[in-house]
Amino acid sequence: MxxxxxxxxxxxxxxxxxxxxxxxxxxxxxxxxxxxxxxxxxxxxxxxxxxxxxxxxxxxADEPVPARLEIERLVRQPRRLIYGAIAATLLAFIAGSGAGWLARGAAAAPSTFQNFTVDALDAHRLYVVEVRHPVEVPGSELTHLQQWLTKRCGWDVHAPELGATGLKLVGGRLLPGPTGPASFLMYESASGERFTIYTARAADEMTQMRYASQDKDGALFWADHGVGYVVSGGSDRERLTQVARLVYDQTEKSGG
Known part of the structure; x- marks a missing residue:
């Protein structure tokens, strides 16, 4: 031919x-x-x-887009009005050696940890299935990606180097966060394994990592220097911790 x-x-x-x-x-x-x-x-x-x-x-991918995300596209509703529905999506959280369960339909106001992990896992599950459009800005435009997210979010957004864990930056996008804009970075291994890093403003300081799981996905959360971080990936907690530790070390060195 x-x-x-x-x-x-x-x-x-x-x-x-x-x-x-x-x-x-x-x-x-x-x-x-x-x-x-x-x-x-x-x-x-x-x-x-x-x-x-x-x-x-x-x-x-076959699940409908959560109604909460549709609401946020139109107007940012007070989170206390919608938390009863989304609290049920988190199965468990573990902090250090202690463990607890998020009650279904909980009436109490959501914590920073709950706000961040629900949003981050929703975004992770929504975008990791995308083949052609997983991100807005590709990793090949790293300088532009970091400058754009830094300007829109209001803090220094730095894409960590995760080559030591076999992960390469796919790119990133801007998302709505618990109190304003959030940055979202995606990484991928040669086998197609994907991890995401979600960051947004956080009033609480929580340098100890806390774990959350949702179906087959897990997330590790911490907050420092006024910014909350959630690293999301598969159900292998040891692998997730390895990636999150590397992200944590680099964000600490860069000052958040």
Whole structure:
């Protein structure tokens, strides 16, 4: 086969993997791949990653977007009015050697820990399933990403270097937080394993990490220098702690 007259773009390659490519361009893309082994190898790696993500997260992707997120897009409602519904989504939290349970439909005002972990796990579950659009700004634009989030959030947003744990920065996005804007960074391993870092303003100081879990996902929370952090990932708590410790060490060195 010869190359198509119209060059194939990266967006078309992604669309080909996602079965969203117009039928009239499919033959052109396949001809392109037959003559460009590097692109063919990339397409195969994307397919492998997509299959791994779908195998793990399809059940989550099929869930409706939480009503709380829809509300926040329109107007920031007082959290005490909506917490009764979302408290039930957290199964347990563990701090140090102590353990406790969040009661379903709890009437008490949510703590900073509860606010942050509910929001962070919601965002984690919503975006880790995305193959084409997991972030707004890619990791290849690191300087712009950090400057943009720092300006919008009001504190120094620094994307930690997590290569020691086998993770590479995918990119980030801006989200609504408990009291204002929040930054959201996503990392990925060669096998498609994803971790996210959610940060927002926090009135409480809590340098001891606290753990929360929701279905097959876990999160570690702490707050320091007026900023709260939540590192979210899979159910392997040892692996999650390894990643969170590296994030913690680097944010401490950078002053938060």
């Amino acid at each position: 010869t190359d198509p007259k119209i060059p194939v773009t990266e967006d078309e390659l992604h669309a080909y993997v996602d079965n969203e490519l117009p039928a009239e361009r499919r033959g052109d893309v396949e001809a392109w791949l037959s003559g460009h082994p590097d692109d063919a190898e990339r397409v195969q790696s994307w397919r492998t990653m997509a299959e791994a993500l779908h195998a793990r997260y399809d059940a989550v």
